[in-house]
Amino acid sequence: MGKWTRRAVISTGVIAGGGLVVGVALRPGHRAPDIAHLVTSDDEQLINAWVKIGGDNHITAIVAHSEMGQGAQTALTQMLADELDARWQDMSFIEAPAEDEYANWALGKGFVIGGVDIPQSLVPTVDGLFMQVTSAMHLQITGGSASVRATGVYGMRIAGAAARELLIKAAAAQWEVPESELTAKHSQIIHSGSGRQADFSEFAAAAAQFKPSRTPRLKSVEDFEIMGRSVARHDIPSKVDGTAVFGIDADVPDMMYAAIQGAPVFGAQALEFNANGADQSTGVLQIVNLGEAVAVVADGYWNASQALKMIDITWSKTGSEGLDSEKLFAQFERDLQAAKQSGDATDDVSSGDVEAAFERADKVVEANYRVPFLAHACMEPMNATARVDNNKCEVWAGSQNPLGFKYEIADALEMDASQVTFHQHTMGGGFGRRGTSDVAVQAARIAKVAGVPVKLIWSREEDIRHDVYRPAVASQFRAALSDQGDVLAWENMFHEKHEPDEAPNIPYDITSKSIQHIESLTHVPFGPWRSVDHSQHGFFTESFFDEVAQAVDKDPYELRRALLSDKPRHLAVLDRAAKEAGWGEKLAAGRGRGISLQQSFGSIVAQVVDVSVNQGSVKVDRVVCVIDLGFAVSPDGVRAQMESGIIYGLSAALYGDINIVDGAVKQSNFHDYQVVRMREAPVIETHIINSGAAWGGAGEPGTPGIAPALANAVYQATGTRVRQLPLSNYDFSYQFVEEEEVS
């Protein structure tokens, strides 16, 4: 695979050896403020999909998405290969480097073959699409489950189709036959009349001379050959023999290692420290005070971390030292109460006459819910390796936003972005955490002071205590009900709103709805956590819905059905899950079955959870999951993502609890921040519905529905309504308790 350099791309549009390169540019609908500084003028745009065809007929997809385990790079390559009519064995992919070519329209325009830009007719669609996904995905950011549904649908497929048409044009000219007599198959062009055939590569250079069609014809689903097939992921062999190179494995000549201790209370600064001999300790090169943290640089990580423990650091006071989780929840609830009185809240959804509905209600049910702060706890602890010399900086790390990292590192070092090179590595989990550049910036700052290349590794303790957390959230509900069992109104107010905008909404046909939020700030840093706001609202709304069903004495599945009559996709997903799980069967004492339905990131997911509660311990036996994501490009990949998202959400539902004590995080490692292990992992059965609707995401939609389905199952088994996560804080030693008991 040739080196992918700026010059080769822009000056020729043809790669070394005379191959063809096609790129597709996408216009973002709007830019979120946090990336505005990365884009300097209005005509700078995104470029999201690329393909090159080499002289050896090897085809490379250049994928502007990072691999953090989700298999998106393989799925994106499938999309491109299918539209190109390539043979799967001829395909490989590389990740686009963090260079402006992948985010700069002016340069990109010149690059797309023959100076022609993307088909104008597509721009409005693409614009519209980006309006929807910019909330989660900007530039090269991998998140919002957007890889396949945005980059894939509007980038990879178009690039593949455009390249195929150009190859056919070139072949038609060379063989002097009409284009209509030519087809592409298995990386070859075939002439139907004569049976003549030749590899794509024979026409690659000539194809680059043609103007691409403004509207390349895409395949319809019936003609897919590679999309919809579960192909083996390209990255897996290197992950079973230890050869995959994660950020933590980066090896730079003469590299030293750093261990770091951040301020326990967020926002504090290291005023001074007493080394207590740490600077003289074995292998230690230097102690570096970064302000928000103190680092030790040594000849190995062990020596660095041993020396770090010797240092006494005096931290500044921030005023948050007295805060704890209980005080923060009291603040949220106080602020919610105040907003209810003053009416000073922001509307998310407002329909019908909610007040009148409550006046006319025969019955009102209300409940208050809470979820705690959560850490991401990616399997690979945070790390980055940096070298800074002669006004140049190189950083090696895994990032969900390589280009953003590059700019933020440049800012921190007061350099120009062109002086920074970012070497992207495969990630040992991202889940949203690796979109924040704090660790990479620290590594660069330490390397600059130390004057040697430095690999900074955060301990697990540092990772748990200095995350950008899923926020702790309180959410309060009321529902107005009639004696006939109608749900007249749904009222919900919560604090802390991020993305996606629609997360607190519900799909059910209830005429009067009021969903509102307020702000109630804390000193705890927050960031996107797998499925973002859906992670809490899925639990809140789908649990409270079951409380409503119980209040009107209806089966929770049947009540959902009754209120989804105008939503056939939701209904189909829900019905399928109920059927596969055997909804309605009688269960033995101590067992429970719960259901949930959640739409997120363009996909609809229903889950049915079976639990058994024995002598106080809750065991999740089985999860049936149904997803309609429009079309599954790689069905096995989708199943893997559902399994993954469910276990991730289950860990949070059962155990996830970051407590703030004295302004700082109490938990520190997997012994007190527990996650699901083999012995607790339920059987998960995933069923996929290819409804043909607009393609949705897979990386996140599995996560939101597990907590409510679990809580609903626990209610059925025990009679205890779980309104606060995690479940491990409940005492189920009396199996059939009426009152909720939180230890």
Added chain:
Amino acid sequence: MITLRVNGEEHQLDVDPSMPLLWAIREKLKLTGTKFGCGIAQCGACTVHLNGQPIRSCVTPVSAVMGGDVTTIEGISSSDGLHSVQQAWIDEQVAQCGYCQSGQIMSAVALLRQTPNPSDEDIDQAMSGNICRCGMYGRIRSAIKNVGQGVVQTYDPQETAHG
């Protein structure tokens, strides 16, 4: 000087005897397939074999393995190809991010050597020390069973090495 025998090769290392084996393997021998995950024997990412038994290298001082045979993920395949457990992992498409998988595979290889056709309980017992944040437990279980039931071509180059 500490003498370490790793994957059949002897190394003389000038390191603090209390240094955990994990860092000696990763930083001194540059065998980076073995991973750091927690440092306190909670996650299993650092699992290697000492005389065929799985150990957590993050809490095992190098001094404690002198004279023993250490095997890492790099040492379980042979020039003839992958270990059957590795092949089973590919067949089941187990890895997501893949970071935990060296440790998972080392635990599974040890389990299967001890119990060639493990039950669900055996798997729970042997594998619950290995965390997978990507949640691939179901696939790990299937892959182990496939090896146990002979669905995957089985050979184990380490079997002769460690008897």
